[in-house]
Amino acid sequence: MSFDLPASPDAVRRSHYTHRHLQLLRHGSTATPLRAIAHVDLDAFYAQCEMVRLGTPRDTPLAVRQWDSLIAVNYAARPFGITRMLSATEAREKCPDIVLQHVATFREGEGGKWAYRDDSFRNIKTDKVSLDPYRAESRKILKTMKDELERWCTDDSEPELYALTQGLTASLEKASIDEVFIDLSPLIYCVLLRRYPELRPSPQEENKDAALPFPPTTALMWGPESCLIELGEHGNEEDDPDWDDVVMLVGAEIVHAVRNAVWEKLHYTCSAGLSRNKMLAKLGSACNKPNLQTVVRNRAVQHFLGGYKFTQIRMLGGKLGDQVTAFFGTEKVSDLLNVSLEQLRAKLDDSTASWLYGIIRGDDRTEVNPRTQIKSMLSAKSFRPSINSMEQAEKWLHIFAADIYGRLVEDGILENRRRPRVITLHHRTVQSRSRQFPIPAANAIDESLLFDLAKNLLRQVVGDGQAWPCSNLSLSVSSFEDGVAKNKAIEGFLLRGEQAKSLSHSIRPRDAESIPSEHPSDKRRKVDDSGIKRFFFQPPNAIDPASNVEDSDLTSENFAASDNEGLQPPSEQGSGLVTPEIFEGQIDSAELMQFICPRCSKSIPEYEREEHNDWHFAKDLDIQDRQEAVTTQQSRPANPTTPRGSNTRGRGGRGGKSKPEKGQMRLAFQ
Numbered sequence: 110m111s112f113d114l115p116a117s118p119d120a121v122r123r124s125h126y127t128h129r130h131l132q133l134l135r136h137g138s139t140a141t142p143l144r145a146i147a148h149v150d151l152d153a154f155y156a157q158c159e160m161v162r163l164g165t166p167r168d169t170p171l172a173v174r175q176w177d178s179l180i181a182v183n184y185a186a187r188p189f190g191i192t193r194m195l196s197a198t199e200a201r202e203k204c205p206d207i208v209l210q211h212v213a214t215f216r217e218g219e220g221g222k223w224a225y226r227d228d229s230f231r232n233i234k235t236d237k238v239s240l241d242p243y244r245a246e247s248r249k250i251l252k253t254m255k256d257e258l259e260r261w262c263t264d265d266s267e268p269e270l271y272a273l274t275q276g277l278t279a280s281l282e283k284a285s286i287d288e289v290f291i292d293l294s295p296l297i298y299c300v301l302l303r304r305y306p307e308l309r310p311s312p313q314e315e316n317k318d319a320a321l322p323f324p325p326t327t328a329l330m331w332g333p334e335s336c337l338i339e340l341g342e343h344g345n346e347e348d349d350p351d352w353d354d355v356v357m358l359v360g361a362e363i364v365h366a367v368r369n370a371v372w373e374k375l376h377y378t379c380s381a382g383l384s385r386n387k388m389l390a391k392l393g394s395a396c397n398k399p400n401l402q403t404v405v406r407n408r409a410v411q412h413f414l415g416g417y418k419f420t421q422i423r424m425l426g427g428k429l430g431d432q433v434t435a436f437f438g439t440e441k442v443s444d445l446l447n448v449s450l451e452q453l454r455a456k457l458d459d460s461t462a463s464w465l466y467g468i469i470r471g472d473d474r475t476e477v478n479p480r481t482q483i484k485s486m487l488s489a490k491s492f493r494p495s496i497n498s499m500e501q502a503e504k505w506l507h508i509f510a511a512d513i514y515g516r517l518v519e520d521g522i523l524e525n526r527r528r529p530r531v532i533t534l535h536h537r538t539v540q541s542r543s544r545q546f547p548i549p550a551a552n553a554i555d556e557s558l559l560f561d562l563a564k565n566l567l568r569q570v571v572g573d574g575q576a577w578p579c580s581n582l583s584l585s586v587s588s589f590e591d592g593v594a595k596n597k598a599i600e601g602f603l604l605r606g607e608q609a610k611s612l613s614h615s616i617r618p619r620d621a622e623s624i625p626s627e628h629p630s631d632k633r634r635k636v637d638d639s640g641i642k643r644f645f646f647q648p649p650n651a652i653d654p655a656s657n658v659e660d661s662d663l664t665s666e667n668f669a670a671s672d673n674e675g676l677q678p679p680s681e682q683g684s685g686l687v688t689p690e691i692f693e694g695q696i697d698s699a700e701l702m703q704f705i706c707p708r709c710s711k712s713i714p715e716y717e718r719e720e721h722n723d724w725h726f727a728k729d730l731d732i733q734d735r736q737e738a739v740t741t742q743q744s745r746p747a748n749p750t751t752p753r754g755s756n757t758r759g760r761g762g763r764g765g766k767s768k769p770e771k772g773q774m775r776l777a778f779q
């Protein structure tokens with residue numbers, strides 16, 4: 110353990126932990142060794158969604174297919190050797206009775222509603238996958254989890270306890286469509302104070318660094334639902350449990366209650382990991398699937414991690430992991446533990462070395478970040494064969510507009526909660542191009558507005574020439590802002606007459622006066638310049654929409670950004686890679702993916718792409734405005750047809766296929 114524990118004067122009777130540690134637990138601080146984080150991951154998620162929807166018995170083998178590929182396989186089908194790598198035909202050969210359910214689709218020419226269709230699998234040309242049913246289930250599950258956690262918050266039956274624990278809640282971070290991190294620390298603090306009154310802070314208690322009394326029990330009763338990671342040869346199960354063990358026991362009870370609520374209310378099973386941080390919790394949740402929870406106690410951490418290859422740890426699956434393997438001639442965590450910090454520093458930059466030194470010792474202070482906001486939404490389609498006319502393309506624009514509008518409605522656009530400010534069309538022939546346009550602030554956003562704007566953007570692309578054949582088309586909305594306040598709505602109403610003008614002459618974004626003078630990534634780089642530092646010391650979760658979920662629309666967006674539907678299904682790729690259109694869960698690779706901006710040649714993390722594009726967009730408008738000002742001064746009329754949207758050409762752009770490196774697509778710890 111890397112925490113410095115105070116020496117206890119009476120090791121037999123006093124805990125290793127102090128009142129300060131307990132107070133830090135109360136505040137959900139990352140600095141307490143008593144911290145408890147859970148990672149909950151739904152079992153065979155899309156398959157369970159279909160089982161619940163269809164009422165399929167749990168022991169019936171079922172897989173979800175997209176076209177001819179399997180994208181989720183339930184646990185009843187797995188003993189038949191059915192995996193995501195198989196085609197539907199191969200799966201039928203192995204298990205003739207398997208239920209193969211195709212994902213819901215939108216269909217060209219059939220309006221903007223998705224539906225489950227019996228013939229989707231042969232209609233890759235006319236259909237587009239919809240994730241809406243899985244997003245909706247995901248939302249229900251999250252709500253059920255939150256409600257259950259709520260029940261564990263403070264009770265008001267005891268005034269003293271109420272005063273000490275009032276307002277404490279767990280924070281919950283949706284990490285993908287089917288997984289969440291939960292910081293249980295404050296809740297566990299409530300439970301501890303309820304069950305062990307000796308832990309309650311007394312007003313006279315001056316010394317926060319005084320050791321806590323020892324837990325009044327020498328044997329903890331673990332329920333059958335929890336699998337404990339063993340301690341290995343150096344650990345001692347006989348040692349009396351300390352408060353960190355009690356914290357895990359209470360945590361396990363809460364996690365079990367959460368999983369149970371999801372089962373009782375919605376009939377989904379999930380697996381969970383519980384430990385002192387996100388990294389360990391995530392590794393833990395995959396250890397005993399399905400429908401079990403794994404507890405990695407502090408005393409088991411070293412033994413647990415020692416069994417892994419470090420390339421299985423988040424962020425070490427890609428280039429960095431390869432480099433470390435090459436430098437030190439091993440992939441094993443246990444070998445790397447013998448390498449000193451100085452030796453790591455000799456090969457890696459300081460921040461990477463420190464991070465690596467800590468992470469293989471189970472030290473990860475990444476916060477659970479309860480972000481809830483979606484930053485962009487994207488709808489896309491790859492064409493095989495390519496399409497060749499405006500007419501064909503427009504049919505898809507209708508579907509994209511309907512798809513995105515449906516998601517905006519879910520996001521509260523009708524209640525004016527939030528609205529996107531920018532719409533972007535991405536188009537790929539041999540090259541990729543994208544065009545952006547501000548969504549006129551005065552307009553109510555609806556399907557037809559999105560379609561009209563998209564059509565305008567497409568016309569611009571076509572006007573540039575060489576638009577056909579087109580192999581991939583997508584539409585996205587981004588730069589969300591909070592709901593329009595009443596006065597702004599009135600202002601918007603008064604501005605309505607300007608609408609037409611704003612469509613043909615790009616309008617300034619509302620906050621144009623705040624156009625960044627400095628590239629957002631530059632700003633960050635000034636603070637710290639190393640890639641790894643940006644990922645870890647400004648935790649990606651703090652800025653990475655991808656690791657959020659309903660927010661995690663963004664996660665899929667990040668995948669989608671590399672190609673969306675266009676990436677080959679797993680079987681076609683032969684490497685088990687995701688089919689991004691329907692996958693939202695791979696935050697790990699999404700965080701690592703970089704794209705080269707075709708406009709400035711900078712390498713930008715995938716999760717900053719939107720922000721980066723927005724920055725170019727704002728900058729373009731700024732430059733254009735300046736040029737116009739000069740032109741006007743020179744008494745030459747400005748050209749109203751000059752497009753102001755960003756126009757990206759060549760490699761990269763949204764359509765650019767920046768496939769994540771092998772090994773980064775998922776944590777390979779299954």
Ligand code: TTP
Nearest residue numbers: 151152153154155180181287686687688691692
């Ligand atoms: P996972 O959580 O990786 O897998 P799973 O829930 O199907 O199975 P497990 O019990 O092992 O957790 O992914 C969640 C969903 O994301 C999955 O049900 C379907 C989708 N997905 C894809 O579409 N393609 C992929 O390659 C992966 C890994 C997932």
Ligand code: CA
Nearest residue numbers: 150151152153
């Ligand atoms: Ca899962």
Ligand code: CA
Nearest residue numbers: 150287288694
């Ligand atoms: Ca998952």
